[in-house]
Amino acid sequence: MATSLEFLTEALRRLPGVGPKSAQRMAYHLLQHDREGAAMLSRALFQAVEAVHHCALCNTFTEDEICGTCRDEDRDKRMLCVVETPADQMMIEQTLTYKGLYFVLMGRLSPLDGIGPKDIHLEKLVERANDGVVGEVVLATNFTNEGEATAHYISELLKARGLKVSRLARGVPVGGELEYVDAGTIARAMLDRRTT
Protein backbone atom coordinates (compact mmCIF):
# COMPACT_ATOMS: atom_id res chain seq x y z
CA MET A 1 0.00 0.00 0.00
CA ALA A 2 1.15 3.53 -0.63
CA THR A 3 2.79 5.51 2.17
CA SER A 4 0.75 8.64 1.50
CA LEU A 5 -2.37 6.54 1.80
CA GLU A 6 -1.28 5.09 5.15
CA PHE A 7 -0.45 8.57 6.39
CA LEU A 8 -3.87 9.83 5.30
CA THR A 9 -5.67 6.91 6.97
CA GLU A 10 -3.75 7.53 10.17
CA ALA A 11 -4.51 11.26 10.08
CA LEU A 12 -8.24 10.66 9.52
CA ARG A 13 -8.28 8.61 12.72
CA ARG A 14 -7.60 11.84 14.63
CA LEU A 15 -11.21 12.83 13.90
CA PRO A 16 -13.56 12.06 16.81
CA GLY A 17 -15.61 8.91 16.30
CA VAL A 18 -13.50 7.63 13.41
CA GLY A 19 -11.94 4.18 13.86
CA PRO A 20 -9.51 2.30 11.59
CA LYS A 21 -12.21 0.90 9.28
CA SER A 22 -13.98 4.26 8.83
CA ALA A 23 -10.67 6.03 8.27
CA GLN A 24 -9.78 3.59 5.52
CA ARG A 25 -13.21 3.93 3.93
CA MET A 26 -12.91 7.72 4.03
CA ALA A 27 -9.43 7.67 2.49
CA TYR A 28 -10.53 5.36 -0.33
CA HIS A 29 -13.64 7.42 -0.94
CA LEU A 30 -11.75 10.70 -1.16
CA LEU A 31 -9.06 9.33 -3.46
CA GLN A 32 -11.45 7.38 -5.65
CA HIS A 33 -14.48 9.66 -5.87
CA ASP A 34 -13.77 13.09 -4.40
CA ARG A 35 -10.24 14.38 -4.84
CA GLU A 36 -11.67 17.86 -5.12
CA GLY A 37 -13.29 17.40 -1.70
CA ALA A 38 -9.99 16.14 -0.27
CA ALA A 39 -8.12 19.17 -1.57
CA MET A 40 -10.86 21.44 -0.24
CA LEU A 41 -10.72 19.80 3.19
CA SER A 42 -6.94 20.14 3.22
CA ARG A 43 -7.22 23.89 2.56
CA ALA A 44 -10.07 24.32 5.06
CA LEU A 45 -8.08 22.62 7.84
CA PHE A 46 -4.96 24.66 7.11
CA GLN A 47 -6.93 27.89 7.01
CA ALA A 48 -8.90 27.16 10.18
CA VAL A 49 -5.80 26.20 12.17
CA GLU A 50 -4.15 29.44 11.06
CA ALA A 51 -7.07 31.83 11.41
CA VAL A 52 -9.41 30.64 14.16
CA HIS A 53 -8.72 31.76 17.74
CA HIS A 54 -10.76 32.29 20.88
CA CYS A 55 -12.68 35.53 21.46
CA ALA A 56 -10.93 37.51 24.20
CA LEU A 57 -14.28 38.18 25.85
CA CYS A 58 -16.60 35.22 25.38
CA ASN A 59 -14.08 32.50 24.48
CA THR A 60 -15.95 31.32 21.36
CA PHE A 61 -14.17 30.62 18.07
CA THR A 62 -13.53 33.72 16.01
CA GLU A 63 -11.07 35.06 13.47
CA ASP A 64 -11.00 38.45 15.19
CA GLU A 65 -9.76 39.59 18.60
CA ILE A 66 -13.38 40.06 19.74
CA CYS A 67 -16.20 38.07 18.09
CA GLY A 68 -19.15 39.63 16.27
CA THR A 69 -21.64 38.88 19.06
CA CYS A 70 -19.51 40.56 21.73
CA ARG A 71 -19.00 43.59 19.45
CA ASP A 72 -22.74 43.94 18.80
CA GLU A 73 -23.76 47.22 20.46
CA ASP A 74 -27.47 46.29 20.46
CA ARG A 75 -26.99 43.51 22.96
CA ASP A 76 -27.88 43.71 26.63
CA LYS A 77 -24.50 43.84 28.38
CA ARG A 78 -26.10 43.13 31.77
CA MET A 79 -26.89 39.52 30.84
CA LEU A 80 -24.31 36.79 30.39
CA CYS A 81 -25.38 33.32 29.24
CA VAL A 82 -22.95 30.46 29.88
CA VAL A 83 -23.04 27.63 27.31
CA GLU A 84 -20.87 24.58 26.71
CA THR A 85 -20.28 24.96 22.96
CA PRO A 86 -20.79 27.40 20.08
CA ALA A 87 -23.48 24.98 18.82
CA ASP A 88 -25.43 25.51 22.06
CA GLN A 89 -25.08 29.27 21.65
CA MET A 90 -26.48 28.97 18.13
CA MET A 91 -29.49 27.01 19.41
CA ILE A 92 -30.26 29.74 21.94
CA GLU A 93 -29.81 32.44 19.31
CA GLN A 94 -32.37 30.68 17.13
CA THR A 95 -35.02 31.01 19.84
CA LEU A 96 -34.83 34.84 19.55
CA THR A 97 -35.65 35.04 23.28
CA TYR A 98 -32.26 36.17 24.53
CA LYS A 99 -30.53 39.43 23.67
CA GLY A 100 -27.63 39.38 26.13
CA LEU A 101 -24.04 38.27 25.74
CA TYR A 102 -22.46 34.81 26.04
CA PHE A 103 -19.58 32.95 27.55
CA VAL A 104 -18.62 29.72 25.81
CA LEU A 105 -16.90 27.18 28.09
CA MET A 106 -15.78 24.96 25.17
CA GLY A 107 -16.51 21.93 27.32
CA ARG A 108 -17.86 20.85 30.68
CA LEU A 109 -16.40 19.67 33.94
CA SER A 110 -15.64 15.98 33.63
CA PRO A 111 -13.28 14.67 36.32
CA LEU A 112 -13.33 11.19 34.79
CA ASP A 113 -11.92 12.58 31.54
CA GLY A 114 -9.50 14.79 33.45
CA ILE A 115 -11.35 17.99 32.51
CA GLY A 116 -11.16 20.40 35.43
CA PRO A 117 -12.05 24.08 36.03
CA LYS A 118 -8.97 25.33 34.16
CA ASP A 119 -9.84 23.37 31.02
CA ILE A 120 -13.20 25.11 30.72
CA HIS A 121 -11.71 28.56 31.35
CA LEU A 122 -13.54 29.31 34.58
CA GLU A 123 -10.97 31.96 35.62
CA LYS A 124 -11.69 33.81 32.40
CA LEU A 125 -15.44 33.46 33.09
CA VAL A 126 -15.16 34.83 36.64
CA GLU A 127 -13.15 37.79 35.37
CA ARG A 128 -15.65 38.36 32.54
CA ALA A 129 -18.68 38.17 34.88
CA ASN A 130 -17.07 40.62 37.31
CA ASP A 131 -16.71 43.45 34.77
CA GLY A 132 -19.12 45.57 36.82
CA VAL A 133 -21.72 45.62 34.05
CA VAL A 134 -22.98 42.02 34.08
CA GLY A 135 -25.87 41.75 36.54
CA GLU A 136 -27.17 38.23 35.86
CA VAL A 137 -25.49 35.07 34.67
CA VAL A 138 -27.81 32.53 33.00
CA LEU A 139 -26.41 29.00 33.16
CA ALA A 140 -27.35 27.13 29.97
CA THR A 141 -25.06 24.12 30.20
CA ASN A 142 -26.61 20.81 29.16
CA PHE A 143 -28.99 19.00 31.48
CA THR A 144 -26.73 15.98 31.58
CA ASN A 145 -24.98 14.91 34.79
CA GLU A 146 -21.78 16.66 33.75
CA GLY A 147 -23.61 19.77 32.56
CA GLU A 148 -25.55 19.99 35.81
CA ALA A 149 -22.38 19.56 37.87
CA THR A 150 -20.69 22.27 35.81
CA ALA A 151 -23.66 24.61 36.34
CA HIS A 152 -23.58 23.93 40.08
CA TYR A 153 -19.84 24.58 40.31
CA ILE A 154 -20.08 27.86 38.36
CA SER A 155 -23.12 28.91 40.36
CA GLU A 156 -21.25 28.56 43.67
CA LEU A 157 -18.24 30.36 42.20
CA LEU A 158 -20.22 33.38 40.99
CA LYS A 159 -22.68 33.63 43.89
CA ALA A 160 -19.66 33.86 46.22
CA ARG A 161 -18.79 37.02 44.31
CA GLY A 162 -22.26 38.46 44.78
CA LEU A 163 -23.58 37.87 41.25
CA LYS A 164 -27.14 36.85 40.45
CA VAL A 165 -27.10 33.42 38.86
CA SER A 166 -30.00 31.66 37.12
CA ARG A 167 -30.49 28.36 35.31
CA LEU A 168 -32.66 27.49 32.29
CA ALA A 169 -35.96 25.98 33.47
CA ARG A 170 -36.35 22.23 33.46
CA GLY A 171 -39.69 20.65 32.68
CA VAL A 172 -41.85 18.90 30.12
CA PRO A 173 -40.74 19.78 26.55
CA VAL A 174 -43.13 21.86 24.49
CA GLY A 175 -45.40 19.43 22.60
CA GLY A 176 -44.42 16.67 25.04
CA GLU A 177 -46.98 14.06 26.04
CA LEU A 178 -46.75 13.12 29.73
CA GLU A 179 -47.09 9.45 28.84
CA TYR A 180 -43.78 9.55 26.97
CA VAL A 181 -41.80 11.87 29.27
CA ASP A 182 -39.48 10.25 31.81
CA ALA A 183 -40.43 10.31 35.50
CA GLY A 184 -37.44 12.47 36.50
CA THR A 185 -38.51 15.24 34.14
CA ILE A 186 -42.13 15.12 35.38
CA ALA A 187 -40.94 15.16 39.01
CA ARG A 188 -38.84 18.26 38.27
CA ALA A 189 -41.73 19.90 36.39
CA MET A 190 -43.95 19.26 39.42
CA LEU A 191 -41.45 20.82 41.82
CA ASP A 192 -40.90 23.81 39.55
CA ARG A 193 -44.59 24.28 38.75
CA ARG A 194 -45.71 27.87 38.16
CA THR A 195 -48.94 29.52 39.24
CA THR A 196 -50.91 30.67 36.20
Next chain:
Amino acid sequence: MATSLEFLTEALRRLPGVGPKSAQRMAYHLLQHDREGAAMLSRALFQAVEAVHHCALCNTFTEDEICGTCRDEDRDKRMLCVVETPADQMMIEQTLTYKGLYFVLMGRLSPLDGIGPKDIHLEKLVERANDGVVGEVVLATNFTNEGEATAHYISELLKARGLKVSRLARGVPVGGELEYVDAGTIARAMLDRRTT
Protein backbone atom coordinates in the same frame (compact mmCIF):
# COMPACT_ATOMS: atom_id res chain seq x y z
CA MET B 1 -19.45 32.30 13.62
CA ALA B 2 -16.11 32.43 11.87
CA THR B 3 -15.95 31.96 8.12
CA SER B 4 -12.96 29.59 8.29
CA LEU B 5 -14.94 27.48 10.74
CA GLU B 6 -17.96 27.32 8.44
CA PHE B 7 -15.68 26.39 5.53
CA LEU B 8 -14.09 23.64 7.62
CA THR B 9 -17.47 22.26 8.72
CA GLU B 10 -18.66 22.24 5.12
CA ALA B 11 -15.47 20.51 3.93
CA LEU B 12 -15.74 17.82 6.63
CA ARG B 13 -19.20 16.95 5.29
CA ARG B 14 -17.52 15.70 2.13
CA LEU B 15 -16.32 12.69 4.16
CA PRO B 16 -18.58 9.64 3.73
CA GLY B 17 -20.98 9.09 6.64
CA VAL B 18 -20.45 12.57 8.09
CA GLY B 19 -23.58 14.72 8.47
CA PRO B 20 -23.90 18.34 9.60
CA LYS B 21 -23.83 17.55 13.34
CA SER B 22 -20.80 15.26 13.12
CA ALA B 23 -18.96 17.74 10.90
CA GLN B 24 -19.52 20.48 13.46
CA ARG B 25 -18.41 18.23 16.31
CA MET B 26 -15.27 17.27 14.37
CA ALA B 27 -14.44 20.91 13.58
CA TYR B 28 -14.87 21.96 17.22
CA HIS B 29 -12.84 19.01 18.42
CA LEU B 30 -9.93 19.69 16.08
CA LEU B 31 -9.81 23.41 16.84
CA GLN B 32 -10.30 22.98 20.57
CA HIS B 33 -8.31 19.86 21.37
CA ASP B 34 -6.22 18.74 18.42
CA ARG B 35 -4.86 21.49 16.20
CA GLU B 36 -1.79 19.36 15.62
CA GLY B 37 -4.05 16.59 14.29
CA ALA B 38 -5.83 19.10 12.06
CA ALA B 39 -2.55 20.34 10.59
CA MET B 40 -1.42 16.73 10.12
CA LEU B 41 -4.67 15.81 8.35
CA SER B 42 -4.34 18.86 6.12
CA ARG B 43 -0.84 17.79 5.05
CA ALA B 44 -1.87 14.14 4.63
CA LEU B 45 -4.78 15.07 2.36
CA PHE B 46 -2.64 17.39 0.26
CA GLN B 47 0.10 14.81 -0.07
CA ALA B 48 -2.28 11.95 -0.91
CA VAL B 49 -4.11 13.96 -3.58
CA GLU B 50 -0.78 14.86 -5.15
CA ALA B 51 0.99 11.51 -4.91
CA VAL B 52 -1.55 8.68 -5.05
CA HIS B 53 -2.58 7.33 -8.45
CA HIS B 54 -3.88 4.05 -9.86
CA CYS B 55 -1.52 1.19 -10.69
CA ALA B 56 -1.34 0.86 -14.48
CA LEU B 57 -1.74 -2.90 -14.18
CA CYS B 58 -3.97 -3.76 -11.23
CA ASN B 59 -5.73 -0.41 -10.71
CA THR B 60 -5.03 -0.23 -6.96
CA PHE B 61 -3.77 2.93 -5.26
CA THR B 62 -0.04 3.45 -5.56
CA GLU B 63 2.50 6.25 -5.70
CA ASP B 64 4.40 4.52 -8.51
CA GLU B 65 3.48 3.71 -12.10
CA ILE B 66 3.21 0.01 -11.19
CA CYS B 67 2.42 -1.05 -7.59
CA GLY B 68 4.69 -3.20 -5.43
CA THR B 69 2.51 -6.30 -5.72
CA CYS B 70 2.46 -6.19 -9.53
CA ARG B 71 6.26 -5.66 -9.58
CA ASP B 72 6.86 -8.64 -7.27
CA GLU B 73 8.71 -11.23 -9.41
CA ASP B 74 7.89 -14.08 -7.01
CA ARG B 75 4.18 -13.94 -7.76
CA ASP B 76 2.34 -16.39 -9.98
CA LYS B 77 1.52 -14.34 -13.09
CA ARG B 78 -0.95 -16.96 -14.31
CA MET B 79 -3.46 -16.17 -11.56
CA LEU B 80 -5.47 -12.94 -11.37
CA CYS B 81 -7.75 -12.29 -8.39
CA VAL B 82 -10.48 -9.66 -8.84
CA VAL B 83 -11.44 -7.76 -5.69
CA GLU B 84 -13.64 -4.73 -5.02
CA THR B 85 -11.26 -2.68 -2.86
CA PRO B 86 -7.64 -2.56 -1.66
CA ALA B 87 -8.99 -3.56 1.78
CA ASP B 88 -10.36 -6.79 0.30
CA GLN B 89 -6.98 -7.44 -1.33
CA MET B 90 -5.30 -6.98 2.06
CA MET B 91 -7.68 -9.50 3.67
CA ILE B 92 -6.79 -12.08 1.04
CA GLU B 93 -3.07 -11.34 1.42
CA GLN B 94 -3.38 -12.01 5.15
CA THR B 95 -4.61 -15.55 4.50
CA LEU B 96 -1.25 -16.42 2.84
CA THR B 97 -3.15 -18.83 0.56
CA TYR B 98 -2.85 -16.86 -2.67
CA LYS B 99 0.36 -16.00 -4.48
CA GLY B 100 -1.00 -14.65 -7.77
CA LEU B 101 -1.70 -11.09 -8.89
CA TYR B 102 -4.73 -8.86 -8.37
CA PHE B 103 -7.09 -6.54 -10.14
CA VAL B 104 -8.84 -3.99 -7.94
CA LEU B 105 -12.19 -2.78 -9.31
CA MET B 106 -12.43 0.11 -6.85
CA GLY B 107 -16.14 -0.52 -6.56
CA ARG B 108 -18.90 -2.85 -7.71
CA LEU B 109 -21.66 -2.71 -10.28
CA SER B 110 -24.58 -0.83 -8.79
CA PRO B 111 -27.12 0.35 -11.35
CA LEU B 112 -29.22 2.05 -8.65
CA ASP B 113 -26.24 4.25 -7.75
CA GLY B 114 -25.41 4.77 -11.40
CA ILE B 115 -22.24 2.68 -11.21
CA GLY B 116 -21.82 0.83 -14.49
CA PRO B 117 -19.09 -1.31 -16.12
CA LYS B 118 -16.97 1.75 -17.03
CA ASP B 119 -16.91 3.00 -13.43
CA ILE B 120 -15.31 -0.21 -12.21
CA HIS B 121 -12.75 -0.28 -15.03
CA LEU B 122 -13.94 -3.47 -16.71
CA GLU B 123 -12.27 -2.56 -20.03
CA LYS B 124 -8.95 -2.32 -18.20
CA LEU B 125 -9.67 -5.67 -16.50
CA VAL B 126 -10.46 -7.43 -19.81
CA GLU B 127 -7.28 -6.05 -21.35
CA ARG B 128 -5.29 -7.08 -18.28
CA ALA B 129 -6.75 -10.61 -18.20
CA ASN B 130 -6.00 -11.07 -21.91
CA ASP B 131 -2.26 -10.47 -21.60
CA GLY B 132 -1.62 -14.05 -22.75
CA VAL B 133 -0.10 -15.03 -19.39
CA VAL B 134 -3.14 -15.04 -17.10
CA GLY B 135 -4.73 -18.48 -17.17
CA GLU B 136 -7.30 -18.22 -14.37
CA VAL B 137 -9.28 -15.32 -12.98
CA VAL B 138 -10.51 -15.77 -9.39
CA LEU B 139 -13.52 -13.59 -8.64
CA ALA B 140 -13.36 -12.41 -5.03
CA THR B 141 -15.98 -9.68 -5.03
CA ASN B 142 -18.19 -9.54 -1.95
CA PHE B 143 -21.02 -12.02 -1.47
CA THR B 144 -23.58 -9.25 -1.39
CA ASN B 145 -26.20 -8.89 -4.11
CA GLU B 146 -24.13 -6.25 -5.88
CA GLY B 147 -20.90 -8.19 -5.47
CA GLU B 148 -22.52 -11.35 -6.83
CA ALA B 149 -23.97 -9.46 -9.80
CA THR B 150 -20.56 -7.94 -10.49
CA ALA B 151 -18.92 -11.38 -10.35
CA HIS B 152 -21.54 -12.79 -12.73
CA TYR B 153 -21.08 -9.92 -15.20
CA ILE B 154 -17.28 -10.23 -15.18
CA SER B 155 -17.53 -14.01 -15.45
CA GLU B 156 -19.61 -13.78 -18.66
CA LEU B 157 -17.27 -11.14 -20.05
CA LEU B 158 -14.12 -13.19 -19.50
CA LYS B 159 -15.51 -16.61 -20.35
CA ALA B 160 -16.57 -15.18 -23.73
CA ARG B 161 -12.86 -14.55 -24.30
CA GLY B 162 -11.94 -18.13 -23.42
CA LEU B 163 -10.53 -17.49 -19.95
CA LYS B 164 -10.98 -19.84 -17.01
CA VAL B 165 -12.97 -18.05 -14.33
CA SER B 166 -13.51 -19.20 -10.73
CA ARG B 167 -15.27 -17.80 -7.67
CA LEU B 168 -14.37 -18.02 -3.96
CA ALA B 169 -16.31 -20.89 -2.35
CA ARG B 170 -19.45 -20.09 -0.42
CA GLY B 171 -20.36 -22.09 2.66
CA VAL B 172 -20.45 -22.28 6.42
CA PRO B 173 -17.76 -20.02 7.96
CA VAL B 174 -14.87 -21.73 9.74
CA GLY B 175 -15.91 -22.06 13.41
CA GLY B 176 -19.55 -21.51 12.40
CA GLU B 177 -22.31 -23.33 14.27
CA LEU B 178 -25.10 -24.47 11.98
CA GLU B 179 -27.70 -23.25 14.47
CA TYR B 180 -26.56 -19.67 13.95
CA VAL B 181 -25.86 -19.74 10.21
CA ASP B 182 -28.59 -18.44 7.91
CA ALA B 183 -30.56 -20.88 5.78
CA GLY B 184 -29.29 -19.44 2.49
CA THR B 185 -25.69 -20.14 3.46
CA ILE B 186 -26.50 -23.69 4.56
CA ALA B 187 -28.44 -24.31 1.35
CA ARG B 188 -25.43 -23.12 -0.67
CA ALA B 189 -23.07 -25.24 1.43
CA MET B 190 -25.27 -28.27 0.79
CA LEU B 191 -25.26 -27.68 -2.99
CA ASP B 192 -21.51 -27.11 -3.04
CA ARG B 193 -20.71 -30.03 -0.72
CA ARG B 194 -17.39 -31.79 -1.35
CA THR B 195 -16.60 -35.48 -1.18
CA THR B 196 -14.03 -36.15 1.51
